[in-house]
Amino acid sequence: MCCLVTTLLLLGPRLAILVWWFIDSARFNLAFNAQAWPLHLPLPFWVWPVLGAILVPWTTLAYLAVFPGGVVGLDWLWLGLGLLIDIGLHGGGGYRNRDRIRRSRR
Numbered sequence: 001m002c003c004l005v006t007t008l009l010l011l012g013p014r015l016a017i018l019v020w021w022f023i024d025s026a027r028f029n030l031a032f033n034a035q036a037w038p039l040h041l042p043l044p045f046w047v048w049p050v051l052g053a054i055l056v057p058w059t060t061l062a063y064l065a066v067f068p069g070g071v072v073g074l075d076w077l078w079l080g081l082g083l084l085i086d087i088g089l090h091g092g093g094g095y096r097n098r099d100r101i102r103r104s105r106r
Helices: 001-010 012-023 025-031 047-055 059-071 075-096 100-105
Strands: none
Touching: 012 025, 012 047, 012 059, 025 059, 047 059, 059 075
């Protein structure tokens, strides 16, 4: 867990997901197993963690952290916090680059 926190702080959530997968791949297999999902879509189990790491990395990290006991009670708070961070980062990047086209024309 110490390696995960260090990686998260220094290099970001996507690399932390990759390091966590190398250290504890059994957790990924349990968390993203096809039987654990209410929607039984015909996709391999590795698609969900890859999409999560690309689109919503903080939410994926929160899900992996709270999954072993199931997502109940205050675990939804952690998932919501991860989702808010992801939305804020996506929105903040768009807000920061809103004038990029005008600046490049000058």
